[in-house]
Amino acid sequence: MMQNPFRPSAGATPPEIIGRAGVLDEFDYGMSLGSGAPGLLTIFTGARGIGKTVMLGAAQDMARERGWLVISETATAGFMGRIGEAVHQAIEELGSRSQGRRVTAIASRSWHGLDYYRR
Numbered sequence: 001m002m003q004n005p006f007r008p009s010a011g012a013t014p015p016e017i018i019g020r021a022g023v024l025d026e027f028d029y030g031m032s033l034g035s036g037a038p039g040l041l042t043i044f045t046g047a048r049g050i051g052k053t054v055m056l057g058a059a060q061d062m063a064r065e066r067g068w069l070v071i072s073e074t075a076t077a078g079f080m081g082r083i084g085e086a087v088h089q090a091i092e093e094l095g096s097r098s099q100g101r102r103v104t105a106i107a108s109r110s111w112h113g114l115d116y117y118r119r
Contacts, residue, residue: 017058020051027059031066 030040042059044052060070071086073079
């Protein structure tokens with residue numbers, strides 16, 4: 001009987017991500033176009049152990065490298081409140097250093113939207 005090749009690593013980044021360059025390139029291109037770009041809408045699906053969490057980590061790293069604020073949360077009870085608190089905290093931390101940076105929109109199916117501009 002063949003052993004199950006799945007080895008849970010809880011999203012630990014492997015030395016190299018193989019076969020996913022196209023997806024990451026598309027995401028990177030979407031970030032270069034800015035808010036609303038089709039490449040920013042990315043859904044990672046697959047069986048357990050396929051590398052979904054690793055791909056999310058790579059996308060987060062790419063966003064941070066481009067100066068984006070990344071908030072990583074799990075969709076459990078209180079999700080929207082935690083997102084809102086993380087955005088509020090980031091705005092406070094930026095303070096007067098936020099020149100040229102702003103939260104332009106936050107949207108979710110259950111949170112219809114929020115626009116925030118710091119002057």
